[in-house]
Every structure is written in C-alpha cells, then in structure tokens.
Amino acid sequence: MRGVLKNVKLKVSYFIDILISMENDILKKLEEQAQKIEKIFISVEKTRKYFLWTLIISAVFVILPLVGLMLIIPQFTETLNVVGDLDL
Secondary structure (H helix, E strand, C coil): HHHHHHHHHHHHHCCCHHHHHHHHHHHHHHHHHHHHHHHHHHHHHHHHHHHHHHHHHHHHHHHHHHHHHHHHHHHHHHHHHHHHHHCC
C-alpha cells in the first residue's frame, strides 16, 4: 500500500511541477505581451500626433489663405470701382 501511495505522490508531484512550469510560461508570455502592447501604444500615440500636426499645417496653408482672400477680394473690387468712377 505504501508503494502505491508513494507512486501516486510522485505522479501528483510531477503533475504539480508541470502546472507550475505552465503557469510560469503563461506569466512570462503575458509579460512579453504587456511590453509589446506598451510599444504599440507608444507608436500609435506618435502616429496620432503626426496626423494632428499634418492637419494643423494643412489648415494653416489652405484654409487661412482662403479666409484671407475672402477678406481682401472685396477691398480689391471696391478699389477697382473707385478707380473706375474717377473717369481718368
């Protein structure tokens, strides 16, 4: 009977060692994934900031000149009308 119990204890001990080994492997993989996710997050934030500045620069070089033209064209046409009224 003691031989059977000893054999069962050895099998249980072996099984527990396998579970602990698997748990350590899982924890190691989770840590690796956490590091990779952190790197991905940093990369995504850099990309987001890049797109934000691209949008801001595009607005400065496209929208602001259009607004400026909307303000200057009426003054220019008014000046042309004044010159036209002088009958030189």
